[in-house]
Amino acid sequence: MNNIYDNEMKIEFLSKSNNEAFARIAVAAFIAQLDPTLEEIADIKTAVSEAVTNSIIHGYEERIGIIKLICKIRNKEVFIEISDSGKGIENIEMAKQPLFTTKANLERSGMGFTIMESFMDDVEVESVLGLGTKVTMKRKIKSNSQNEEFAIATIRREE
């Protein structure tokens, strides 16, 4: 099998609210092999949580459908794809605006995409009305360089 990625996983789960935690914990466990910092893990978990919640609340609304989550690793970079076969987004640019929400009645803050965009290096959204939405996100893990710097500083001090 030809694969340009170092590692890859795929899970599918129902659009139930208690799977938000499952999805972000699964991703956190999978990317642990890159030795990320706690902050990097927290950022990525939050972005995953936002995307999955969007699929549940907006994509499927009250219905139960399937959410697909793919996570890939290449070098020190994490690629995450979260997709649903829900109702789709009418206007992606508008949906990405901070504080914009179509579900104010559910107390949605309209910060989902803003959080994804600021916690990840790159976020792309593809959506077709009636067919579903796919969010693709990337994040480079920098942790090792910091750890190395720390190690070097410690060694110097010991010298």
Added chain:
Amino acid sequence: MNSFYKKEDKQLIFRLDEEIDECEVQKIRRRLDNEIERYMPKEVIFDFSKVSFMDSAGIGLIIGRYKLANMLGGKVQVTNMQEPVKKIFDMSGISKIIEEVQYE
């Protein structure tokens, strides 16, 4: 989540559980509102000391309770935020309207 009301200070304190996402928010929202309406506190304090994860659902939760408390003549405060929670809080801009206080 647990909550307690300090009558002498008219403070209602909510000590939130570890993870605040849409799932958790759906579970606790009504209970928070019931208690706010029952005690009509001067201060509603969200204690985040146990919270290690929060996403935008938590922001929606705080804003919603802020509106309710305001309407009833009280205010909302937050305390004991750890780094990941603080980051979301600051990014959302609600730190401009909701005060962070010291609380043991």
